[in-house]
Amino acid sequence: MTWKCPCDLLGGHSLDPGEVWMCSTFSSGVPRYKHNKTGSILINSLCLSNGGIFLETYHPRFIQKLLQDGGLLSPLLLRLMNFFFFSRGLGAVFGPHTQPSQAEFWDMWTAVRNNDGNLVMDSVLQYINERKQHSDRWVRALVSTSVPLHLIYGPLDPVNPHPEFLQLYRKLLPMSTVSVLDDHISHYPQLEDPTGFLNSYLNFINSF
Incomplete structure (x- = not known):
């Protein structure tokens, strides 16, 4: 059994039975996927949340x-x-x-x-070191993917601070849509504003 990141799926890799995919690129990701007849998984869309996607703007505690x-x-x-x-x-x-x-x-x-x-x-916490090791590959997968991408962002996050994180995200991923929650929402938007988070996600998946 091997551990991998679902970002690799965005690069065209199918999930084989027996593989466990672990995302250490971001703290919260909501993929929509389907099984095909071979047992593989294809991601149809990906919704990201506050997490250390980019090393340049990531500030661990x-x-x-x-x-x-x-x-x-x-x-x-x-x-x-x-x-x-x-x-x-x-x-x-x-x-x-x-x-x-x-x-x-x-x-x-x-x-x-x-x-x-x-x-x-x-x-x-070795995911922090893994993020450094695989950063280029995982970010490249996000940049090159053709599946719909969305970010739900809490702007008060000290780990991925505003505005530098959001500016870099929009620069590297201009095809992604973004939902910025209220100014007082921080690193865990799914817990701090569950209604706003859910509405943002539903708006995203209903847009295509």
Whole structure:
């Protein structure tokens, strides 16, 4: 079983049975796809959201930078991580008016800790290094694809800040349509403005 990025599908690669495709180019992608008779998958459209698509405008959080190296410090940091630090760090990438409730933070923390998942976060964050390694190929797939593309963007995102991220996106992907949500929406628009996110997505898929 191999792990790959669905961006490669945009370049014409079909998904073979036994392959698992993992997108580490962006934090949220909503592909529309169909199976053909051979068991392969063809993507018909792709809706992107706030994520580090472009290295030039991507600003990972400080703790992510520390953990992505996977050095001797990582196991210590992960064992020192608790609900307080987790909720503070995660809350920093939500808008000030769209913060999760304490109960929601606890649900997220419980999910992360399931099966000691909090102790392998440094491995999960290797997607940052993979993004650097495969950036040219994945961005080239987006630039060259013929399938409909759409971006739903929260402009208060500190990880992919406005306006530089959006300017580069529109420059490199002029064929893509874009929905910019309200000014107070940040890195997780699907959670911070689920209605606006859903309406933007439905408008996109109903446009072709």
